[in-house]
Amino acid sequence: MADAEYVNIWMRPERPAYGPTPGYSRAQITEAAVRIADAEGLEATTMRRIAAEIGAGVMSLYRYVPSRDNLIELMADRVMGEIDVVGMPSGDWRTDLTRYADELRAMRLRHPWIVTVQRSLPSFGPNQIFLIERLMGVLDAFVSIDENLGLVAMLNGYIEGTSREEISSAKELRRSGLSESEWMARSAPYVDRLVKSGEYPIFTKIVKEARQPHLSRDDQFRYGLKRVLDCIAAALPSTGRVSQGPRD
Amino acid sequence: MADAEYVNIWMRPERPAYGPTPGYSRAQITEAAVRIADAEGLEATTMRRIAAEIGAGVMSLYRYVPSRDNLIELMADRVMGEIDVVGMPSGDWRTDLTRYADELRAMRLRHPWIVTVQRSLPSFGPNQIFLIERLMGVLDAFVSIDENLGLVAMLNGYIEGTSREEISSAKELRRSGLSESEWMARSAPYVDRLVKSGEYPIFTKIVKEARQPHLSRDDQFRYGLKRVLDCIAAALPSTGRVSQGPRD
DNA sequence: AGGGACTGGGTACGATGTGCGCAATCAGGA
DNA sequence: TCCTGATTGCGCACATCGTACCCAGTCCCT
Missing domain, CATH: 1.10.10.60 (Homeodomain-like)
Structure with a gap:
């Protein structure tokens, strides 16, 4: 046919x-x-x-x-078309990538279902292609295309990875049809069993810390993002590193 | 009930x-x-x-x-239980994380379907919990639990992100029921249209480069992984940085 | 004016996850 | 030892899904 x-x-x-x-x-x-x-x-x-x-x-x-x-x-x-990348190789790569990261994260939280859809390069549509074009254009002047691919993989990986956990938790919460407190009360026996066993000190630390979060989700994201951008900065030749922030 | x-x-x-x-x-x-x-x-x-x-x-x-x-x-x-993390806080965090990354990547390629399954923390099973315990144990001595969470998010994000594209491409290939060359021939008109338009110089670069890959998938992965580990190294206090490789 | 490519959409089919009910099985209390 | 009832394997049935097929009506082109 x-x-x-x-x-x-x-x-x-x-x-x-x-x-x-x-x-x-x-x-x-x-x-x-x-x-x-x-x-x-x-x-x-x-x-x-x-x-x-x-x-x-x-x-x-x-x-x-x-x-x-x-x-x-x-x-x-x-x-993907919702992500605003107009004027994006602006000259300041750090600002560009921060904006991109924030927008991608926000878009994923707006449309939680995208975490379940598969993508592969030849199925990329016009918006996706355009986005790649602008995003990779940000670092194109500084690094080889191979290096660029590696760096955006890391950046995207971080953004997608962090939003993924957040999204699945929210989805599971909604699927159960319970209120957040009710749901936590239901989860408690399982978490408690793991904590009480004493075999998982680090998991215990995470739970204790998560129960009194002194950082909001957004702050956590920003914090990790800064690390990723520092990593990208380190990968750039000196011409690309505009003077900013503490080195080491 | x-x-x-x-x-x-x-x-x-x-x-x-x-x-x-x-x-x-x-x-x-x-x-x-x-x-x-x-x-x-x-x-x-x-x-x-x-x-x-x-x-x-x-x-x-x-x-x-x-x-x-x-x-x-x-x-x-x-x-998740297939990932071998025995004796994993070994003292050399770089070796530990490299092994973890390789194993996770290999597992994902062995079981391509995991990219479609959602995970959220309270649904984590025993193997998943055990894995987190060992993985985060690697850096636990050097950084706070918050920082640790951020760093493993970055590491996992990189591993999952890079394997994801690889997996979806392979899946799409199989779903189409075509041979690889046949499938590339079918994709060619679309790719060519984008390249010919001249509006996507970076996409064009990627295509040209991908058609004559001088780096294997594994090498690409290792290359990017090294970057991620360097980034982790930079985030560690000096006590955690055992002497190795070039600084800056 | 007529022909053919297209439209909206009803009917129907095969496949899916799973609720319900039933006969057979086996442990524990008498 | 025998009865009681919890639990087994499992067939039947149903709602819901994506979508192939069909047909009558519509509109452009010759």
């Missing part, structure tokens, strides 16, 4: 040559799907639910999107 | 008081599920498929596991 020719959605044209004027659009469907996923999670984002949201028949969606998996790819790229 | 009392599987006893001797076990079911997921992916790991694998009725599985989601948690903890 001719449709199998396309490896991904980005090559598949939305509008065909002619015929009746379509009543919906990819963007509209994607938008509705994102709205549902934000409010009720990705597993609630079914084709029927989306169709109901925009007042269409279920099968009508397939005139615009080849499959649910492809729709999820569209959703992922759609939210 | 009494079952709702348990927040997670780790508190729920496997064997009840008495009755007929069970014919299967949680471990056996988990093992079978991991085997199937390794070979055919997590979406192929259905209750019916697992039951068939061990020669049981489908509903028999529910005598051992409350739900499929919980089974996946068991699977995740099961593969």
Whole structure:
């Protein structure tokens, strides 16, 4: 069949040559799907639910999107577009990367479901590509492309890793349908058993510390981010290191 | 109901008081599920498929596991146990963390499906907890628990981030059912369109570079890992920095 | 004016997770 | 020793999912 020719959605044209004027659009469907996923999670984002949201028949969606998996790819790229990188190789890489990190983190917390979607380079959509372009453009003047890839992998890894734990906790909390205090009370026996056993001193430390958090989530994130940026600074040749902050 | 009392599987006893001797076990079911997921992916790991694998009725599985989601948690903890951390605060933190990184990476490549499973702290199983204990024990003597959390977040983020892309690409390749060359040929029009547009110089660089990779995946990983470890070294007080490698 | 590519959408199918019920099994109290 | 009831393995049934197929109506092109 001719449709199998396309490896991904980005090559598949939305509008065909002619015929009746379509009543919906990819963007509209994607938008509705994102709205549902934000409010009720990705597993609630079914084709029927989306169709109901925009007042269409279920099968009508397939005139615009080849499959649910492809729709999820569209959703992922759609939210990537929320990350503001205008004017981003600004000359001050540290400011640029801090802004990027904050925006990516905020976007992930706004759309918790993205942690479950897979990405691979050839399935990257226009927003994703554009984002990579701007992000890697920040360090492009200072390091080789290989080094750049390694550094952004580290940066993204940190951002995604820290937000991931935060997101899954929140999701599990909501899935249980309990209040936060109720849920902690339920978890207590398990945590207590581990602590009481005395075999996990470090886990115990973490629990004790987490129960009286003197740092907010945001502060924790900023704190670790500073470390990552310091690491990037160390990897840059001296031309890239504008004078700032303490060295060592 | 009494079952709702348990927040997670780790508190729920496997064997009840008495009755007929069970014919299967949680471990056996988990093992079978991991085997199937390794070979055919997590979406192929259905209750019916697992039951068939061990020669049981489908509903028999529910005598051992409350739900499929919980089974996946068991699977995740099961593969965490493969990471060898014996004797791990060895005194040389750099060796310890390198070994951990290599093992975690290798485990993720062996069990590609873990990238799709969510984790949150209170759902951590015994293996996961034990692993955290040993891993964070490596730096515990040198830094505060907060700093330690930040550093391992960075390390884990790097490892997970780099393996993630590798894994999704491989998965997409297999899902398409094409050979690697066939698949690259199919992707070519999309990539070419982006390159030809001239709007994405950095993306173009990446593509050109990736087509003639002078570094293996392993080498790329090791290279970036060294950067991360250097960053950790910089965060340690002087007592923790054993003499090695170039400073600055 | 007519033909063909397209539209929205109803019906139907196979696959999934899992609640319910039932006969068979085995430990503990009499 | 035998009864009682907790627990076993498991078939049946159901709701819900993605989506293949079909058809009538629509609109551009020749």
